[in-house]
Amino acid sequence: MADTAAQSLLHDVRLPLLVGRDRELAALRTALAATLAGRGSLVLIGGEAGIGKTVLAKVLLAEGVECGALALVGQCYDLSETPPYGPWVELFEQLAVEPDGPSLPAPLGINSPASDGMALFARARDALVAVRRPIAVFLDDLQWADAASLELLRYLTRRGASLPVLFLATYRASELTRRHPLYGLLPLLVRESDALRIPLRPLDxxxxxxxxxxxxxxxxxxxxxxxxxxxxxxxxxxxxxxxxxxxxxxxxxxxxxxxxxxxxxxxxxxxxxxPSLVRQVIDGRAARLGEEVRDLLAVAAILGQVVPLGLWAALAEVEEEALLPVVEAAFDARLIEVADDGASVRFVHALVREALYEGIAPTRRRAWHQRAGEVQAAIAQPDPDVAAYHFQRAGDARAVMWLAHAGSRARALYAPQSAVDHFTRALELARQFRVAPSLSMYRERGLAHETLGEFDPAQANQEAALALARSMGDRKAEWQATLDLGQ
Ligand SMILES: Nc1ncnc2c1ncn2[C@@H]1O[C@H](COP(=O)(O)OP(=O)(O)OP(=O)(O)O)[C@@H](O)[C@H]1O
Ligand SMILES: [Mg+2]
Incomplete structure (x- = not known):
C-alpha cells in the first residue's frame, strides 16, 4: 500500500517538466544518492507560496521510488496548526498497511500509548529502521505543522540518528512569524542535523x-x-x-x-x-461557474484544504447530492479534485483555497466559521483543534473551551508544547471574552510545563490553580492543587 501511495504519486500527480531548478535538483540528487548508500539526511526547501517547493520535492521522491526507495508522505494543513503529530500520523498509516508493518503506539498508530513522549519517538525511529530499505520521507508545508511534529522531526534527524532516510521538508518562508514553532527550530535543525537548506527563487x-x-x-x-x-x-x-x-x-x-x-x-x-493578483485570477475562474457554485466553493474554503462532503453539505445546509454538480463543475475548472475515498474533495492547490477564502467578505467569513464550529461540535467525535480553530476565527467565546479540550488532548498525546500553547491561548481568550478560566487550564498547563522540564512555570501554574480553588471555596480542587505542588 505504501508502494501504491508512491505509485499514485508518480502517476496521478502529472509532474511537469521542471524549469530553472537544475542546481537545486543536483543538490537533491546528491542527497538521494547518499541515502540510497545508507546515509540519510534532512533537506529543507523554503520559499514563497507557489514557487515550486512541493513539485520539486515530488520529482525527487519519484526518482527515489524508481531507485527502490520507499516514499512516505505527511501533509500539514492550513488550520492555523495541524492536530498533534498530524503529518506523522498520515505518514505512518502508509507503513502500517505493509505486510509486516509496525504496530505503533497511539497517536502514531492504534496500539496502546507509549509510556512517555521519548518512548513514542523511539518507537517511531524503530519503525523506520525496520523497513530495511532506503526511505524518502516527505513532509509538506511545515509552516502549518504542530510543535510536537517538529520535535519528532528534530529527534529523527539529529546527527547520529544515522537512519537511511532522506527527510524532505518544505515550508513557506514568508509565513514564519517569530511566534511560529518552526521559526526557532530551523537554526537548530541546521545545527543539529547538518540540514541542507534550499531556498527557491523566482524563475528567471x-x-x-x-x-x-x-x-x-x-x-x-x-x-x-x-x-x-x-x-x-x-x-x-x-x-x-x-x-x-x-x-x-x-x-x-x-x-x-x-x-x-x-x-x-x-x-x-x-x-x-x-487582474494583477493571483487571487483575483482564481476568483474570476470560480465566478465564471455561476454565483451558486462560487458561493458553495467559498463555503468549502471555510472548511479547509480537504473538505468532507458531509460537513460541506451540513455547513451549506444542502443535501449532499446537491453538491455533486458543483463538484463536477469545479473539477472541470481545475479548482478541486475528488479524494480517493470519494467522500471528500480537496482544492487542487492551497493557493486556490486561499484565494476563494480571501474573496469572502470578513463579516460573512466570521458567520461561516461560527457555523462551521457548531457543525464540528455537533458531530459524533468532534476534533477539538478544528472546533477551536473555527470558533477563534469567528471571535466566539466557545473557542476558550475548545482550546482547553485541544490542550488536554495534546497533553494526552505527548505533545506538551502544543498543550502549553493551547492553554495559554485559551487563558488569553478567556480574559478577552471576560469568561472565567477553569482551574484545570492552569493545572494542566502546569503539568505540561513539568513534562517539558520547565519547573518555574509549572509551579506558577499550580499556584494559580491553588489560588483559584481557594477563591472558589472548592476544597477538593484545593487539595489536588496542594498535592500537585507537593506541599
Ligand atoms: N520549476 C518549475 N517548472 C515548471 N512548473 C513548475 C515549477 N515549479 C512549480 N511549477 C508549477 O507551479 C505550481 C506551483 O508549484 P508548487 O505547488 O510546487 O508550489 P509550492 O511552492 O509548493 O506552493 P505552496 O507554498 O502554496 O504549497 C504547480 O502547478 C507546479 O507544477
Ligand atoms: Mg506546496
Missing part, C-alpha cells in the same frame, strides 16, 4: 521561456510576447504563471491554431484584461 526569464516553449508550440515572435507578458505579471512565480496561462486559454487568447502540425497561436494580449 530564460526558465519562463523554456516553460512556454515546452507547453505551447508558438511562433517565435508570439512566444516572446507571451514570455514578456508572463514575466511582467507573475514575477517568476510558477503557480501564477500557470494560472495566467490557464486564464488566457479559457479566454480564447491562447489556442491551438487551425493549421495542421499542432501549432498554437496567441491573440492580442492587450485584450486579456486579467
Amino acid at each position: 526569464l530564460r526558465s519562463v521561456t523554456r516553460l512556454v516553449a515546452d507547453r505551447y508550440p508558438l511562433p517565435e515572435i508570439d512566444a516572446a510576447r507571451l514570455v514578456a507578458y508572463l514575466d511582467r505579471r507573475a514575477e517568476g512565480n510558477p503557480f501564477f504563471i500557470g494560472e495566467l496561462l490557464h486564464a488566457l486559454e479559457e479566454g480564447g487568447l491562447l489556442l491551438p491554431s487551425d493549421e495542421v502540425g499542432g501549432a498554437w497561436e496567441l491573440g492580442d494580449l492587450a485584450r486579456a484584461r486579467l
